[in-house]
Amino acid sequence: MAQATWLQAVSGEEIHALRQDPISINRLDKPVHYRTHYFAALNYFLTGQAWPGPEDHELWPVISGAESIACSTLENGAFSVVSPDQATELAALLATVDVMAVETAIRQADFEELVDEHEIYELELITPDEGPEIIVAELDRLTAFYAETADAELGVAMYIT
Structure with missing residues (x-):
């Protein structure tokens, strides 16, 4: 099974508290959250890199x-x-x-190459025919999570497990 990435909406004060006591992340259980098994795939189709940094794309920290x-x-x-x-x-x-451009890119992608060359191992869990629907649905959920987070004026804490 692929690793899961958990994102939880938190206040600025909660981010400060997490910096002071990092272990408290283990007790974090916020009502506004998002979980995915498609971390690298989402990154790749949003930024062009499975593991992006600040120099790669403006969405790198999403x-x-x-x-x-x-x-x-x-x-x-x-x-x-x-x-x-x-x-x-x-x-x-x-x-x-x-x-639609993301969906097209997924349809045109060579999943085997993405697994081998970019280490997007979660693509081994789905077929190329399933990819567009699954990854676009994940993108929609991620976008909705960030919209709700922004509306509430919250930040995000995230980790991979």
Whole structure:
């Protein structure tokens, strides 16, 4: 099974508290959240990189986070956050994504190459015929999550497990 990426909407104060006590991420259970098994695929079809950084695309932190916080109790050793202001910016950017172009890119993608060359291992869980519907649905859910987060003036805490 692919790893899961959890995103939870949090206040600026909660982000500050997480910085002070990173282990408290284990108790975080917010009502506004998003979970996906398609971290690298979403990144790739949004930014052109499975593991983007600030130099790659303006949407790079949407599922990767803008600030990494070390946490000894998480299997990957860290979680990431985006501030409320950054979440608002990302929500606006996601709202402008050409979903039809993303769907076309998924339809034209060589899944085997993406797995081998870009380490997008979650594509092994679906067929190329299933890919457009599944990944576009994930993009729609991610966009809705960020819209709700921005409307509430919240930021995001996220981690992979």
